[in-house]
Amino acid sequence: MAESRTSRAKSIGHYVLMKTIGEGTFGKVKLGTHILTGERVAVKVLEKERIQELADVERVAREIHILKLIRRCRHIIQLYEIIETPRQLYLIMEYAPGGELFDYIVEHGRAEEKDACRFLHQILAGVERVHQTNVVHRDMKPENLLLDERECIKIVDFGLSNTFQDEQLLQTACGSPCYAAPEMIAGNQYFPPMVDVWSCGVILFALVCGFLPFEDQNHAELYKKILNAEYEVPNFISKDVVNLIAGMLTTDPEKRMTLVDIRNHKWYRQIPEASLKDREDDSLDEAILDQLDSYGFPREYAIKCLQSNKHNHVTTTYYLIKENQLRSEDAGLAAKRTIADIDATCFEDFAAYASPAVAVAMVATPSRGSRAGEESASKPGEDGCAMPEACQTSRSKAGAGPSPRGGRNGHSRSTGPPASGARRPAERSGAWASPRPRGGYSCDRVGGPPRRRPNSTDPAPFARRLCSPWGTSRGGYSATSGELLDSEYEVSPPPDKINSARDRYSSPRPASYGVPPAAWRLGVQKARHCDEVSYNISQAPRQVMQEVTRALSSHGISFQQISSYVVRCQSQGVRFQAEIMQADQGGEFLLRFRKASGDVRSYKDLCARLLTSMNL
Structure with a gap:
């Protein structure tokens, strides 16, 4: 029976693949389990045959490069390891089971101000780390903010991000129109960090109000509102948060609040700092190194991989164990998960791998593709560190085991806060439904299933108001000027012909396409690739x-x-x-x-x- 289960189990490298949790343009996202530690991961399976256009190749390469730059920040989704086969790329990423912040807003109608303040602390902590690495995100929005099991923020989707030098100005307009800074809308050069600050201001408004500040079905009117910062504030939010939002949504980027200004604001300081402490300590945990050694990874080899910031199975195992410890410390828990703690309802065949001897044998086995005989190009010891002989021979010492094979200003003017009891969140097919890929978990992001509220009939205002004239605000745009981005387009479905929020959002969301500023209805269309x-x-x-x-x-x-x-x-x-x-x-x-x-x-x-x- 055990042999039969093993033959049926799907795996890649040192991970058991479970259910599909999202799908996008380039492939699927699967829930995975790290065999040694039992920790859950998100496995983004990118089909190479779907990544043919140069813009798509650039997008995938850019996101991988930036995720490698940004490590050890607890409010940014982590890339652990990359496994390549002749047909697929497997990105082993941190799993965020709480879904998108978008779903949180839809479910609750809006966030209480103290909860919104906590979210803002964590969002800014992640954004600050991004900027410290000389990276600008450029697509900050609730759909790109995931929640972990304790509702802590994880920033995802760096497909539209780019690096910059100090004081360098960029010109490419990209992101989602309703969250885009006015200097982008106007087609001007911009100081990268300030466009993310503007987007965070829009997110804060959506959190405390339950709807977006800038919306209009007319193209020109929408961008006019953004350029003039024309928005209406409901009377149920505090004057302090209104003041903070106004500072973040200042049209002049030189007068706009900086991250330091925001942190010094009265409303921001109403609660103690809620962001999680980053893993800044460069010293390595001796206990975890001992644990790695017991798994067959010699201490010297593990230290070399960690110090050189490699993304391989050794460093993945180290950081998964470390992250588990940090979660336990944050929650005040002493117990740690083991292989036996895995939820069997997710993947009943996982029991075939539960033997420690089998698990240790598997980590010393080269990573393999999802089909028999399809060997991965990413083997243990690759990524710049040669695997010591002792680690390669640990398999025979541990005992033979099976080699892993198989194979997401038109708003309500009500004077009272949105009531959430009679609403249903916009339902979607999965938490990852974004092809750029987008969604809770799509082939460009990683997140858990959306929350759903039973016994409710009407979609929440936030869900109803996420449309933009030429493309949904859950989508994106990119006006290319010196940077290579997607060269396609996105247009929203006819809003008046859609029967319900479920009908609108249950299908995978369209990809992010390039729309130059001239195609934003602000002037004569002169954009390339604009033949209609x-x-x-x-x-x-x-x-x-x-x-x-x-x-x-x-x-x-x-x-x-x-x-x-x-x-x-x-x-x-x-x-x-x-x-x-x-x-x-x-x-x-x-x-x-x-x-x-x-x-x-x-x-x-x-x-x-x-x-x-x-x-x-």
């Missing part, structure tokens, strides 16, 4: 989308429906997107094709053939 073919439609949007997919299939064009009203298509080197959108608030609907890459003439010929064959 539009067609007025009179039928119901869902009916039209069914006709679009039928026509694509009949012409042999490969496509992927990434939301109810957005389809990505590719044919003979031409990549484009078909989408249904509302021309203006309360106006007619359009079927629009947008070219992402490829020959213009071939693209227009494809559009003409498709439109001719559709019954519109």
